[in-house]
Amino acid sequence: xxxxxxxxxxxxxxxxxxxxxxxxxxxxHEASDGASGLRMxxxxxxxxxxxxVMMPGELDGLQVCHHVKNDNETRHIRVxxxxxxxxxxxxxxxxxxxxxxxxxxxFSPRELLSVVGRMT
Numbered sequence: 313x314x315x316x317x318x319x320x321x322x323x324x325x326x327x328x329x330x331x332x333x334x335x336x337x338x339x340x341h342e343a344s345d346g347a348s349g350l351r352m353x354x355x356x357x358x359x360x361x362x363x364x365v366m367m368p369g370e371l372d373g374l375q376v377c378h379h380v381k382n383d384n385e386t387r388h389i390r391v392x393x394x395x396x397x398x399x400x401x402x403x404x405x406x407x408x409x410x411x412x413x414x415x416x417x418x419f420s421p422r423e424l425l426s427v428v429g430r431m432t
């Protein structure tokens with residue numbers, strides 16, 4: 313079973329992600345901010361992180377992605393950035409942080425399943 317960590321500050325989006333993925337064969341974990349998401353990534357070592365870019369707190373999604381991808385213990389984790397910002401420059405910044413994929417909000421459950429399926 314593939315392990316997915318959803319790091320998203322908006323509870324309704326976390327719920328959408330959980331409800332979409334629980335119909336498939338995924339072990340789902342959740343964090344509501346970047347710092348706890350990073351701690352969970354280091355502890356759980358998920359196959360995939362769904363990571364919101366704009367989150368309040370000490371670490372945003374880009375910073376978490378950078379930490380994950382620059383740590384030998386977690387660099388194998390595939391990272392999909394979730395954001396309302398879909399411009400070319402935003403995608404470039406995400407790639408520079410180490411993201412494997414970029415999913416623009418609002419996204420449909422079908423889009424989410426497609427991206428998660430490709431990444432796991």
